[in-house]
Amino acid sequence: MELGTQLLQYLLSGLATGAIYALIGIGFSIIYNATGIINFAQGEFVMLGGMVTVFLLKAHHLPLWAAIPLAVLIVTLVGFLFERLAIRPLRKATPISLVIVTIGGSILLRGLAMLIWDKDTHSLPSFSGDDPITVAGATVLPQHLWILGITLVLITLNKWFFSHTISGKAMRACSCNPRAAALVGIDVRRMVLFSFVISAAMGALAGIIVAPLTMTSYDVGGMLGLKGFCAAIIGGMSSGLPTVLGGLILGVLESLGAGLISSGYKDAIAFIILLLILFLRPQGLFGKPESERV
Amino acid sequence: MLELIGITQLFGGVTALHDLSFTVKADEITGVIGPNGAGKTTLFNIVTGIYRQTSGRVLFEGQDISGMPAEKLASRGMVRTFQNIELFGQMTVLENVMVGLHSRSSSGLFACSFRMPWSIREERRIREEAMQWLEFVGIVELSGVMAGNLPFGKGRLLEIARAMACRPRFLLLDEPAAGLNSKETLGLAELIRRIREQGVTVMLVEHDMELVMDICDRIVVLNLGRKLAEGTPREIQDNPQVIAAYLGDDD
């Protein structure tokens, strides 16, 4: 394959993985914006999405179209319980205790998944076959298109929710100023709960649509979660377009890095970007620096 | 001691301070007053390095200190207190003051870990001097209490003791009388005078007019981000502009 086609190939597969990172990243941002918490268990929602679907397909022989919504529902419930049982009871909610609790939650969910199912890697069938489609010499799988399409729909829905519904606006109010939001009668705790529920659902969907490509197992959540976080950091913890771009940039860079430099160090690319952004532009790649405070 | 030259601070489109200049003379007590929103706190935050002004210069003993980090200001002899009292709540009263002596002690990581003789001697000196400062503000009997459990008035005294333990030449007090009852305020006035007798220049931002008129040598009045007047308490009290803008409205 000549270099041009090769690059196009990397670009296309990078965009598909990037879309997944974007979805996960938005999950991080929604919770962060509503609560100031970085939910270290976000990746586990992604893992659960894939694993629950696999389980429903294999053990209960549900058709794919039924298994997917049911799996999303189950993971959403897990998100609900997680907020109720782990976040809300925390009395001294310092950043450190929140980090520790969400890490604890993440490890716990991972361990439970391992106990309930197994340590094996599972695959999920593609949504519509595996016949590659050729685009200017490069090939794309139908699943890639599914990923891009579903991501697009979810992001549009998300955008619509935050700017056109009462709940969405209330959540934005909470993120600006929780005390003022409470004063005008918004139930802040409910909004916190909401943010976990939405993030869990988004994470689950991300986990489901990526599973046919990358396979899934009880421990995929860690890496996917971190890359999603990286996307959110590039996007300045925005729950909109910047994080989507962040995810796509990360996906493409990773795919190029793996193809052109070394696949072993592929995972390191995300973390090097993460560190560079945190050190040099903590407000994100597209954000304006906050007013200077020395 | 402190010289402000043409300080302007913009927050977005809002002008918090406009071309403000004045001087704090050594060994004096200078008060900054003004109605709410006059820019007092902004001014305070600029001088103590928390904000960086949009334009203008802040000179401390002749040197530009704009944007200098707080710990560096402390080592140059400028220390502040906070309106809402910032104590180390999970440490004892004595330990709080001992932290104030941190910058004036020098045992390093290794000397401390291996309990070198000089670090033990230094620790003893820190403890003794910290006790003296507790005595100075009059809360020596509370030395073993957790700072987080102190009543507000005592907390204020502790904060001043901790600041004095740094041996500042210039002490900035941010609304020191806020939250104090009238008896405590009287005690505070007396304490601020004794601080000045130690050779410390004092600048305070304050709402309590009686306190300011009582102890200050010079007063700067701010209104809407501009300097309205400057002078001795007597001059300020007689200034018709000040009365109109501030004292008049107040009563």
Place this chain on the structure above:
Amino acid sequence: MGGAKELLKYGLFAATILLAPYLFSGSYLLNVLVFAGINTLLAVALNLLLGYAGQISLGHAAFFGLGAYASAILTTTYDWNPWTAMAVAALTVGALAFAIGFPVLKLKGHYLAMATLGLGIIIQIVFNEWVDMTDGPSGFSGIPNLTLGPLTFDSDRMNYYLVWIFVLGCVFFSLNLANSRIGRACRAIHDAEVAARVVGVNARLLKVQIFALSAMICALAGSLYAHVMTFIAPSSFGFTVSVELLTMVVIGGLGSIYGSFLGALLLTLLPEFLSVMHDYEIVFYGGLLMVMTIFMPDGLVRVMPALCRRLPSLRRAKEDADA
């Protein structure tokens, strides 16, 4: 360490540690205790950073790994004297941590956690991928045991003393530090950073110093681990290990040196003796982290005395009820 009471406490602690091998027979337990010692070193190191200076790190296992790999490579591939290698490894890791500490510790809270986590993972990826140096995921073998004059540290008993003498030194050193001007300034930063800076504490430098010191202790633990095990693999230095360390510190109590010892001891012994736990291990760690943070944020060391005080009254209440 100040007062006689604390010296006495430390003396008792040291005596128990040194006599323990004579109280227990069976080298299996001793073998487990060697690892408990290494974990104690790591937990105390993390606690200095997390409990005292209030800065979280989710990448401490990487410093542990750097120490281990540095010792392994220097002594095996380059035939260095193990003690020299150990010192060089600790100092180099300390210097490295000092350098990266400046940008890393500028971050706070969640961001700091993520940055240290990312750093830890990058270092682990290097262990896996730099096969020429580290022999990759299959691990590095043939590391020599330590020797000192006529002594060779190759039995469980010898290794026990080797590791625990380092632990005793480290605990002594950490207790002193905690009660010095440095420890005080750290706690001040933890309580109210701005106020500490205003009275002249150079918070940034101090945090970086503690970070470097903490990394150094981890590297030392890594060197000991390499020489005790004679075989190391990247999986021993991953994120899971960092979380285990965090659990030990949280269980024992943030800001309590003896607490870290207790946490490390418990978490090393429990999985060994409850063999059922093997598969449940990560569920157990996860659950424990959550339960402790929610219900006992002060850790065992501070909760136990309170419990002991309540026990008699509970018993009395029960007797009253029975009567």
